[in-house]
Amino acid sequence: MNENFDKNPESDEFMQRQDFLHIHNSDQLNETELFDTSALILDVKNEQIILKMLRRIRTMRYKSFYLKPVFLAEGEYSSEIIGQTDGILLLDQLPNILDRVEKINSRIQNIRTVTSKYSFSESLLVKTLQYLYTRKTELIPFRDRMSALSYCFPFLSGMISREDQVLLLDVLEKASEEGLLERTLIDRVNLCKTCSGTYHNFREVCPSCGSLDLESVDLIHHFRCAYIGPADDYKQGGALICPKCDKELRHIGIDYDKPSEIFNCGDCSHQAQEPNMRAHCVDCGEDSELEYLSVKPIYRYRLTVYGEEIAEHGLEKIDKDNMPSTDDQRILSFETWQVMLRNEIERVKINKSSSKIISAKISPEITDPMDPDTRRDFKTEVFRELASYVRPVDLLTSNSPNEVFVLFPDIRKKEIAEMESVFEYNLNKMVGDNLGDRNDLITIKVINVDDNATSFGL
Amino acid sequence: MNPILEYIVPEYLQYWYYGGLSKFSRIFWHFLVFEFSRYIVIDFVVLFIYWVGRKRRKYDWETARQKLFNENPFVSIIVPGKNEGGHLFKLVKSLNEQTYQNCELIIVDDGSNDQTPLIGKSLLRNGMLTKFLRNDIRGGKASAANLALRFSTGKYCVHLDADCSFDRDAIENVLVPFYLDEKIGAVGGNVKVRDFESSLAARLQAIEYLKTIAMGRTVTSALGIYKIISGAFGAFKMDAVNNIGGWDIGPGLDGDITVKLRKSGYKIHFEPTAVCLTSCPPSFKVLKKQRLRWDKSIVRFRVRKHNDVFTPYKEFNWLTFIALFENVFYNVVLNFAWWIYFIDILINFTGALQYIIPMNITLYIVAGYLQMISLYILSERKEEELKLWPYVPLMTIYTGLFLRLVRTRAYFDELFMRKSYDDPWNPVKSSDQAKASGF
Structure with a gap:
């Protein structure tokens, strides 16, 4: 802890304050000044200075500083600047804003500060999850002509330079793969092979x-x-x-x-x-054929239940396998199960046999309201339930909080159809006790074991 | 006749034995005068002379070949077509294997509505074509060929169909004749059927192609009366084809351009060693459509458009006159004459039909095998073509009945209704203009 502080910045007392600090210049952005404030109002017209200030705030050490609500004083700003903050402080909306600030600060209390053990990208990731958690919002990229990516992400983009924005995509992709974020495709951008810039002049040439x-x-x-x-x-x-x-x-x-x-x-x-079409990079002058541009998808992201858990407790809470502890040897870690699946795909090709996978997805409506311990118990129960119906050779796994996969080697059409209805009936029965007669809470899908199986995210 | 022979020899042959030569020639005058004399006697005489001169020809050929490779002229290979994308890769591979390589390859897509543009552009990007030109609006085969011609830069132009593939020396062999005689303006390649084992229709067409192209055109070329360079494979001197304005509206544009070149004073040569394999209609139904189109074009172009060759015009040439006269006479006139012959036999020899029909079939089968023997001697694909021999007897029905009926209908349609202008093979806009202009 910084020895300059005479109060603990993580304390409840600190969080209860509702003082807004007007910032007119960068010198005010020191931890002592920020200590007693519940939100900041940046009263600066120069957008470059605002961006620098934001970067300084977001890279501070303590959660109460880097997650602090930041507003802009009334005025005209670019969408990029507005997107990096919590909005413009309009006096007629002050009661709403105060309420929002209070909620944000209250949620900040629930989470852990990003520790210095994290790498830069881990720290970016956890801060992003915490931002989404405290603001209860989605991460929706917005168009920004000044960004190297052509898009900026609220909060997240403010932490790194414009040139390095492409790194954010890798961080967010990893978070999606690990089930921390759910994503929806909104665009694709073409990056220069030399500088990763997205501003190209497309030209027809001989x-x-x-x-x-x-x-x-x-x-x-x-x-x-x-x-x-x-x-x-x-x-x-x-x-x-x-x-x-x-x-x-x-x-x-x-x-x-x-x-x-x-x-x-x-x-x-x-x-x-x-004529040939070539892309001339406005930033670095590189002239490339279109096929040499790197195409990157741009998504909007939503925090998952699992992501919320990480936002609260940090990366140490990541349950790598996301699996219940059990002695049942048919229940495998996702990685081991994937190896078995690959073997099965090859075996099926040689033997021309018919193997299937059943994916059982439970609606987040059921798992989201649960606290982490209840969720884990619930999942263990789901595994136990499914394991009681499958054969000794069938293998179970999961890679997310609310989806279970079962691999059925050499199974006949009739048997898999029966298994599908047994899963559906029993899982519905499990969850139906609390949620009435709804039949949209469980989704059962049968997948053929062939080369395409891996394209289902398996 | 010896009693033992009487027992062995079929009754219909005995009938002709006792009937004598006068009766035989009275009944089979059509066969003897027009077919035996033309397709057996003349063909065999010419082929014999051709065979005798093979050593001299080989020497001349080697000299011309040397001249070709010394000059190494740039050659434009042009391939116009619509919806031919599926054939392009195979075509390009076949051309990559050629012994003559100083070529550009120009493919024209005439308003295809399938994957052809994608395939063509992909081949172009991969450097497998020199140019891929596309008309978004279909203009017909002649305009597509003319577009390719407009952007060709070679000294010679080789016109191909996309569904063909070529022997490794085909391009070389179709170019060599230009160095045999500088008056040669165009050279026709030898088109054979590739997938002849796929159906009965294909087998019969394969035999027909051998007789009419490999043999028939070798003979007409030797006589100087060769009159059609197949669109599937033909080479042209670029200045010659440009001087006559390229191709005119079809159908039958390959025969039309050949006549135009002849009328401009160029010699036309057929080269049997320049072999191209093509796909043919797999069924008689599709074949009928193709032949109706081809046969209508004989009336439209030979009888109407180029009828000036039969009159003493400025550029009158006896060989061109004979070439077209032979074409019109044997196809159009004799086709109608055959029906007169047929009625004559039906009326005057009704009681002898059981002897006439088997004899007639026998004559055609024997003639067919005689032609196959000479083809066998000349062929570079002896083993494959032997597989066609069992089907030669069916050619009597194929050419004598099927093709004759199709031809008769085509001639009627074109002579009296000008149906070729309604053929969807050409866009309506072009056909309307051609009709209005009397082409």
């Missing part, structure tokens, strides 16, 4: 010499004699005269048409119908 000096000319087809050539072949004075049969072309659609066009290169005289 496929032979790469020159930009291209001129497009219509091709004209004379119906009568089947001659076809560039419009220049026909032009004589103001008229169009066919070079093959010397007839005048008077009426488009009756005498002639223009079935396509062709490009003439002013540098090398090459003629082509399909």
Whole structure:
């Protein structure tokens, strides 16, 4: 703990304060100044300075500082600046804002500070989860022309420089793979192979010499004699005269048409119908063919129950296998189960046998309200229930808090259909006691064991 | 006749033995005058002379081949077509194997509505084509060929169909004749059926192609009256084809351009060693459609468009006159003459039909096998083509009945209704203009 503090910044007393601190310059952003405040109002017009201030706040050591609600004083700001903060402080909305600040600070109390043991990317990840947890919001990227990615993520983008924004995608992808975040695709961006920039000038160039000096000319087809050539072949004075049969072309659609066009290169005289398309990076000047641009998907993210757990307790809480402890040897860690699945795929190919996987998904409506211990107990119960119906050779696993997979080697159609209905009936019965007659809480899916099985995220 | 022979020899042969030559020639005059004399006697005489001159020809060939490789002219291979994407990769692979390589490959997609544009662009990106040109609006095969011609830069132009593949020396062999005689303006390749074992229709067409192309065109080329370069495989001197304005609206544009070249004073040569394998209609139903189109074009182009070759016009040429006369006479005139012959036999020899029909079939089968023997001697694919021999007897029905009926209908349709202008093979806009202009 910083010895300059005479009070513990993690204490309840600190969190109870509702003092808003007006910040006019960077010098005010020291931990002593921030100590007694429940939110900050940045009263600075220069957006560059605001960004620097935000980065400084978000990279502070303590949760009560780096997660502190930050507002902008009334004024005009770019969407990027607004997105990095908790909004503009409008006096007519003050009661709502006060209420929000109180809630945010109250949630901040529930979580652990990111420790110095974390790597930079781990710290980015946990801070992001904590931000989503304390703000009870989704991470929705917004378009930003100044960002290297063309998109900025609220809170998260403020922590790293514009050039390194692409690193965020890796962090968020990993978080999704581990089940901490759920994602929805909203866009794809093309990154420069040299600088990862997304600002490109797309240009048509000569496929032979790469020159930009291209001129497009219509091709004209004379119906009568089947001659076809560039419009220049026909032009004589103001008229169009066919070079093959010397007839005048008077009426488009009756005498002639223009079935396509062709490009003439002013540098090398090459003629082509399909000029090459190249992307010229505005940031670094790299000129690349389109296939060499790296395509990155942009998603919006929602915190999962598991993610909330990590936001509260830190990465130490990550249950790598997400599996209940059991002596049943048919219940495997997800990694081990994946190995068995790959073997099974190969075996099925050789033996031409029929193996299946059943995926049983339980609605988050059931698991989300549970506290972590109850959730774990519930999952153990689900495993026990399913294990009681399957054969000694069938293998069970899970890779998320509310989905279980069962691998059925060599199973007949009739048997798998029976198993599907048994799973559905019993899981519905398990959850139905509390939630009435709803039948949309359990989703059972049968997947063939073949090369496509791995594309189901298995 | 010896009593033992009488016992052995079929009754219908005995009938002709006792009937004598006068009766035989009275009944089979059509066969003897027009078919035996033309397709057996003349063909065999010419082929014999051709065979005798093989050493001299081999020497001339080697000299011409040397000239070709010394000059190493740039050649434009052009492939116009619609919805031919599925054939393109195989075609390109076949051309990559060629012994003559100083070529550009230009493919024209004439308004395809399948995957052809994607396949063509992909081949272009991978450097397997020189140019891939596309007309978003279909203009017909002639305009597609002319578009390729417009952007060709070679000294020679080789026109191919996309569904063909080629012997490794096919391009070389189709170019060599240009160095045998500088008056040669175009060379036709030898088109054979690739998938002839796929159906009966394909087998019969394979035999027909051998007789009419491999043998028939070798003979007409030797006589100087060769008149059709197949669209599937033909080579042209670029300046010659440009001078005549390229291809005119089809159907039958391959025969049309050949006649145009002949009329411009160029010699046309058929090269049997330049072998191209093509797909043929797999069923008689599809074949009928193809032949109706081809046969209509004989009336449209030979009888109408190029009828000036039969009159003493400025560029009158006896060989061109004979070439087209033979074509029109044997196809159109004799087709109708055969029906007169048929009625004559039905009316005057009703009681002898049980002897006439088997004899007629026997004559055609024997003639068919005689032709197959000469083809066997000349062929570079002896073993494969032997597989066609059992089907030669069926050619009597195929050519004598099926093709004759199709041809008769086509001639009627074209002579009296000008049906070729309604053929969907050409876009309506082009057919309308061609009809209005009298092409």
